Amino acid sequence: MTIGAQFVPKRRDPAVDMNALRLSAKKEVAQNYSTSLMSNTKWRTLFKALGTSGIDIKGIAVKFVGESQEWSPVFPILYPPHAYVDLWPLNVCPLVEIEWIEFRRIVVEKRPNNVPPALLPQDVDAIRAVIDATGKRFPIEVTEQGLRIVGHLK
Numbered sequence: 475m476t477i478g479a480q481f482v483p484k485r486r487d488p489a490v491d492m493n494a495l496r497l498s499a500k501k502e503v504a505q506n507y508s509t510s511l512m513s514n515t516k517w518r519t520l521f522k523a524l525g526t527s528g529i530d531i532k533g534i535a536v537k538f539v540g541e542s543q544e545w546s547p548v549f550p551i552l553y554p555p556h557a558y559v560d561l562w563p564l565n566v567c568p569l570v571e572i573e574w575i576e577f578r579r580i581v582v583e584k585r586p587n588n589v590p591p592a593l594l595p596q597d598v599d600a601i602r603a604v605i606d607a608t609g610k611r612f613p614i615e616v617t618e619q620g621l622r623i624v625g626h627l628k
Contacts, residue, residue, distance in 0.1 A: 496557055496568035502540045503570060507626040510570075511613040514557050517569045519608055520623065521559065527604040532594045533581035537573045539626060570625075577601045578620040596620070 503510060512520075524531060535544045557568055583592040598620045605612055605623075615622040 492566065492568070496570060499539055499568050499571040503626055507539065507573075507628055509627050510625065511627065512569075512572070512623070512625040514569045516610060516612065517559065517572065517625070518556060519610055520605065520612060523604050523608045524601065529597065529600050529604060531577070531601070532596045533578065533583070535576040535578060537575075538567070538571045539573045572625045574622050574624045574626075576617065576620055576622040580619075 533546055535546055537544050557570070559567060559569055559572075577596060577598050579596055579598050581594040581596050583594055585591060602614070602621055605614065605621075613624040615624060
């Protein structure tokens with residue numbers, strides 16, 4: 475699958491039983507993580523606030539429970555019912571699957587034909603201001619690369 479000309483591997487078959495996937499993720503979290511810091515409601519509040527803010531979010535990094543690699547989907551789109559989010563091109567996924575998301579100061583956008591990647595600056599201070607304006611306490615870590623919202627701790 476491609477984004478622009480960037481190859482993005484397909485994370486899962488779209489015919490997956492979403493409820494089974496959600497229950498499997500909950501089991502993974504219960505067995506392998508010490509605590510959960512984000513609920514479905516908090517994730518939805520975060521995504522909705524950022525999605526309606528008008529801030530130009532150029533990209534995010536996402537790590538899912540039980541996986542070692544990060545993914546770089548487009549900004550999440552809330553997907554009914556409430557326990558899911560659309561992380562195109564990775565498909566719809568249960569919110570409980572998100573170990574963390576990170577808003578990076580510099581987003582690396584791969585380009586085709588051996589053209590060097592574009593380095594896109596992202597205003598993480600504006601993103602933080604929108605998050606803070608929700609009035610909710612989110613588990614935010616400031617990393618070398620930007621802001622990380624932590625869903626689960628090992």
